[in-house]
Amino acid sequence: MALKLENHPCFNDASRHTFGRIHLPVAPKCNIQCNYCNRKFDCMNENRPGVSSKLLSPGQALHYLKAAVELSPNISVVGIAGPGDPFANPDETMETLRLVRKEYPEMLLCVATNGLNLLPYIDELAELEVSHVTITINAIDPAVGAEIYAWVRHEKKMHRDIEAAELLIGKQLEGLKELKARGITAKVNTIIIPGVNDHHVETVARTVASLGADILNCLPYYNTKETVFENIDEPTPAMVTEIQKTTSEYLPQMKHCARCRADAVGIIGEMNSDDMMEKLSEASRLPKNPDDNRPYLAVASMEGVLVNQHLGEADRFLIYGFDSKSNTCRFIETRPAPPTGGGNERWEALAELFSDCRGVLSSGAGGSPTKVLNASGIEVMVLEGVIEDAIGGIFRGEDIRHMTKNTSRHACSGTGGGCG
Template sequence: MSQLIHIQPLEPNGGIPSPRPATQGCASSACGKMSDAKDLADDIWEKVKDHPCYSEEAHQYFARMHVAVAPACNIQCNYCNRKYDCANESRPGVVSERLTPEQALRKVIAVANEVSQLSVLGIAGPGDACYDWEKTKETFEQVAKVIPDVKFCLSTNGLALADCIDDIAKMNIDHVTLTINMVDPEIGAKIYPWIFFENKRWTGIEASRILHERQMLALELLKERGILTKVNSVMIPNINDTHLLEVNRVVKEKGAFLYNIMPLISDPAHGTHFGLTRQREPSHQELMALQNQLADGTKLMRHCRQCRADAIGLLGEDRGQAFSMDKIPETLEYNPANRASYREIVAQERGEHLEQKKSAEKKLAELEAKPTILAAVVSKQGGRINQHFGHAQEFQIYEVSPYGVKFISHRKIPLYCAEGNGDDQRLDSIITALEGIQAVLCARIGDCPREKLEKAGIEVNVDYAHDWIESGLSSWYAARFSKENRRIA
C-alpha cells in the first residue's frame, strides 16, 4: 500500500523565538547551557541549544530519535556485539528492527506527531552510518522534505567519513560524533581486531594505524566545513584509560567541539570479546576521576546515556518499543502543531530556569567556605526534582559547593518498585551505586528505603519536591550547614 505524506511548510524555527540570554560565561567544563550563550557565536548557539547530546541543559527538555538504517560496519571493536531483534539490552549497536529508508521516514513522522520534545534525528548504526552511506543519505533526504526543522546528526568510527564529507556538508548535517579510542596504534591493536578498508581486511597495528590516520583526517575535514564534532571514547581499564588524556589533547587540537568519555560495558551476557574475556568495567569513581582530570576548559559531555541504535525519547528513557513498525499506520500525515507548541513552552521554562539558577548561585556564593558535596537527584527530566525514589532508573549526580551546582554524571540503577512492591536486593544494588554520594533528593520515598539509605549514611530529603534542581540543591545545602552551625553554637 502506498503511503500518503502530507508536507506542511514551517516558519523558520517553527515560528518560535530563540532568545539569547545575556548572562555570564560558562562556569564549568560542561557545555550547552543557557549561561554558555554569551561565550558562543550565534550560529554555534543555534546548533547546540536544542540538541540533547550537545547541550547539558537541552537534554532536560528535548528528545532524540535514532533510526536503524545502517547495519553494515567496517571495523570490529572488542567491546561491540551488534544485535538485531533485541529489546532487552540497552547499549549501542543493539536494535529491535532494521529499517529501510522508507520505513524510517514513516517512523520519524509517527514519532514527531507523538513526541513533542523531538528535536534531533540521528543515525548511529547499528553499524556505521558513513560505511552504509547510501542508506543514511537517502533517509536524511526523505525526512528533510517532510520535517525540515528537525536537526540531523550521525555517529561514525570515521574510517569512511572522508568519502562522504561533501554530501554531509551539502545536507546541512550540523553534528557528527566520532568514536576515537586511541591515538597510538599499539593501544588500538588491543581494541580493534580488524578493519575493512579499500576492499581489504587489515589486522593488528597496521589496522589501527590506518584507522587513526583516517580519524584524524575526518576531524580536520569536519572542522574545515564548520560541522560540530563530538568525540566519544570508551574508557577501558588498563588498556586506554590513562591514554585518554592524550586522546583528549589531540582531538582538542584538531578542533573537536565536545569530548565524551563513556565507561566500557562488558557484561559477559552481551557476548562481546571484552565481556567473554572478563575485561572489567571502570567504576563510577574511576570515570569521575578521569573526567575531573580533563576539567581544564575542555567541553565535556557528562550526561551521555550510551543509547541503543534505535533509541527514542528523552535521554534516560527509551520509547522505542512503542513505535515498532507493526504499530505505525501505512498512511499518515505530519502535523507540526504539537512540536511548535512545545517549543513555545520550553522557551518560557528556560527563562524561569535561568533565573532560578542565578538565584541558586547567589545563595551559595554568600556562604563561607564549606566542603564540596556529591548529591543524587531523582528526576523525570524537565530540570526538576520530580520523581518518586521507587520509580527511578537512574540518579543524576551533582556537585554542590559555595562555587555553585555542577552536574557531574548519571548512574543507572535497578527499578526499586516493581509491580507496586519494593525489592530489598535491588535496594542493596542501589545503595552500592550511591558510593561516594552523601544525599538523595527526590519527590517522595517510602519509609523502608529511607531508613535503609540513612542507615548506610546517605541523607534523604523530600523538602524540595518539584523545585528546579539547582534551586532545591542550593536550598538544601544552605539549610544543611545552617543546622550544623546552630548545633555548634
C-alpha cells in the same frame, strides 16, 4: 527556517530534559570489529550502542519518523547511529538524511560514526546541514588501538593489528579536521577500557582538542558477553570521574550520556515506549518504499517447503501473500524465472517479475542481482528454513534472525565477512 543548534540534547545539557532525539536504524553493516562489541544481543531493557530491535530502509525510516513526531512532538534531532556504522552503509545513510531534510527542514540532523569511511561524505553532510557528528576515537597510539580493534575493513581489504589501528586512527583524525573546516559541530566519544586505554584517554583528549573537537564524551566501557573483552571489568565511577576531570582541561565534557541504542527515541535516559516500538515494528513490515503497493514476497525453493535455493539458480519462484484475518501466509502462484544469461538484463527482468513483491527469500544471492533488485525497492533476504515460518514471521514483524545466514543484514558476525 534556521536550525536551533542549542536544542540538541546530546550536545547541550540544558536541553536534555526538554527536547528528544530519535535514532533511525538504517545502517546494519559495520566496517570494523571492536573487541568490546557484540550486536547480536538485543534486550529492550538495556541501553548500549549497536543494538536495535528492527532495521529500516530509508523510506520506512521516514514513515516511522512521521509517526514518532506525532507521538513525541518534542523530537528535535534525527540521528543515525547504527546498528552498524552509518558510512559502512553510505547509500542508506545519505538517502535517509536527504529524505528527512526535505520533509523536516527545521530538524537537526546528526550521525555517529567510527570515522573510517567518513571523509567521502563530509561535503554532502555540510550541504544537507548535518549540524553534529560524533566520532568514536578510542586511541591515538596505534599500539593501543591494536588491542581494541580486531580488524578494519576498508575498500574491500581486511587490515589487522597495528596496520588496522594506524589506518583507522588516521581516517578518524583527518575526518575530524575536515568536519571542523566545514563548521560542523564535532563530538568525540572515547570508551574507557580499564587496563587497555584508561591511561591513554588524556592523550586522546589533547589531540582531538588540537584539531577543533567541540566536546568529549568519556564513556565507561560496557561489558558484553561473547566478546574478546568479556572478562574485563567495567571502569569504576571513581575512574570515570577522574578521567573526566583530567580531560576537562582540554575539552568540555558530556556527562549525561545514556549509551543510547541504535533505535533510541525520546528524552535521553528514558526507555523507548511501547507505543513507539509498535510504530517502529509497523514501519519495518512495510515495503522498502512504503508508498509502493507490494503485498507479496517471492521465494526461491527447490521443493516448495524450504527456502533452500540460490537466487541465480531458481527456474521459478513461489509467490506468497498474507491473510491478516487468519494471521497466516497464503500461497498465491508460481512465476517462471527469466532465462539465464544476459547479465543485468536478467536481473532487471526479475525486478519486473517481482514488481508487486516487497522482497525475495533465497539461500544465497550475488552482488549484482542484489543491487539491481534493491534499486527497484525489492529486498533480497538470505536465509534458510521453512517457507511458512519465514513468510509469516516477516509479515508479522517477528524476529527471524535465527533463520538468517551470516550475510544477513541484521547483525555483524564478527568475522568481517559481509561487513563491507
